[in-house]
Amino acid sequence: MDLSQRPLLIFDGECGFCTACATWAGRRLQDADVVPGQQVDVAAHGLTARDVSAAAWWVDERGGLYRGNRAIGKALQACGGWWRSVGFLCLIPPFSWVAWAVYGLVARFRHRLPGSTPACRLTSDDRSGSAPVDDSGQD
Numbered sequence: 001m002d003l004s005q006r007p008l009l010i011f012d013g014e015c016g017f018c019t020a021c022a023t024w025a026g027r028r029l030q031d032a033d034v035v036p037g038q039q040v041d042v043a044a045h046g047l048t049a050r051d052v053s054a055a056a057w058w059v060d061e062r063g064g065l066y067r068g069n070r071a072i073g074k075a076l077q078a079c080g081g082w083w084r085s086v087g088f089l090c091l092i093p094p095f096s097w098v099a100w101a102v103y104g105l106v107a108r109f110r111h112r113l114p115g116s117t118p119a120c121r122l123t124s125d126d127r128s129g130s131a132p133v134d135d136s137g138q139d
Helices: 017-030 047-055 069-079 081-091 095-114 125-130
Strands: 010-013 033-036 058-060 064-066
Touching: 010 017, 010 081, 017 069, 058 069, 064 069, 069 081, 069 095, 081 095
Parallel strands: 010 033
Antiparallel strands: 010 058, 058 064
16 A cells, blocks of 8 residues: 555644554554654645644545544554454444543543643634544444
């Protein structure tokens, strides 16, 4: 698979908690890349620096964007093994509703989690996100 067409997990590299989670995922993802938003041309994916500081993003091999809990669900599916099932559950109702709520709480309070940095504190504007997201279907 060409590197430019590999799925991509983009995270906030200035957040220690996000970096720890991305490192965990990176050890398990074999056919996807994991990069901090500060080290990738986010505009090439239709994202802004604000988008990647507010949420994790999964860019699939077709360029489709998934934000937050859907990004995590896609990444878990790509991890394979039993993580694939966990990722699948993150993407289908009613489990996706729970994943959405949990992701929102983690994002909102990540500055209080282990490994957090001052960059982990989000404003209400940061939490809204601005990039168009492919949320059609449940894959």
